[in-house]
Amino acid sequence: xxxxxxxxLYKTATETTKLSYSxxxxxxxxxxxxxxxxxxxxxxxxxNASYGLTLCAECSLVSNLxxxxxxxxxxxxxxxxxxxxxxxxxAPCGRCRQLLLEAGGTGLLVNEVLLDELLPNSFKPEDLNNx
Ligand code: THU
Numbered sequence: 193x194x195x196x197x198x199x200x201l202y203k204t205a206t207e208t209t210k211l212s213y214s215x216x217x218x219x220x221x222x223x224x225x226x227x228x229x230x231x232x233x234x235x236x237x238x239x240n241a242s243y244g245l246t247l248c249a250e251c252s253l254v255s256n257l258x259x260x261x262x263x264x265x266x267x268x269x270x271x272x273x274x275x276x277x278x279x280x281x282x283a284p285c286g287r288c289r290q291l292l293l294e295a296g297g298t299g300l301l302v303n304e305v306l307l308d309e310l311l312p313n314s315f316k317p318e319d320l321n322n323x
Contacts, residue, residue, distance in 0.1 A: 198271075201226065202279055204232065205223050209221060212277075214238075220237065220277045221249040222234070222275055223274045227267050228267050228270050231262040233253055235250060237249045248284075248285060248287070248288050254292065270301065272292060273303060290311065
């Protein structure tokens with residue numbers, strides 16, 4: 193289990209806002225996370241002229257987590273920092289809470305808050321077995 197250095201995660205997330213493509217909202221978002229094994233992954237928002245197709249920073253992070261080849265159920269995401277361009281914590285949107293749940297489970301910390309608190313009574317992979 194890695195020590196979670198929140199200061200470093202917030203710093204990396206803030207740096208990552210510089211990669212954001214957000215000409216429509218002018219609201220760059222950066223995310224930085226760490227897996228159980230200590231792998232750091234980042235993400236930023238990437239907007240689209242068809243506004244609803246925008247990808248959030250957390251979505252980009254989860255995608256990068258998978259393509260890094262590091263993720264598996266034994267090596268979940270442990271902690272994620274999500275910030276705006278000033279480095280202030282940004283609340284994850286509802287869709288991203290669900291995306292993060294698949295990558296880190298209810299014990300994932302998002303901006304130092306348990307995902308189980310941000311998304312209580314969530315729909316989980318094991319719910320698919322309840323038929
Ligand atoms: N955004 C994120 O990247 N993550 C969130 O959880 C909240 C919203 C982005 C989407 C859009 O590019 C901009 O913030 C304004 O909504």
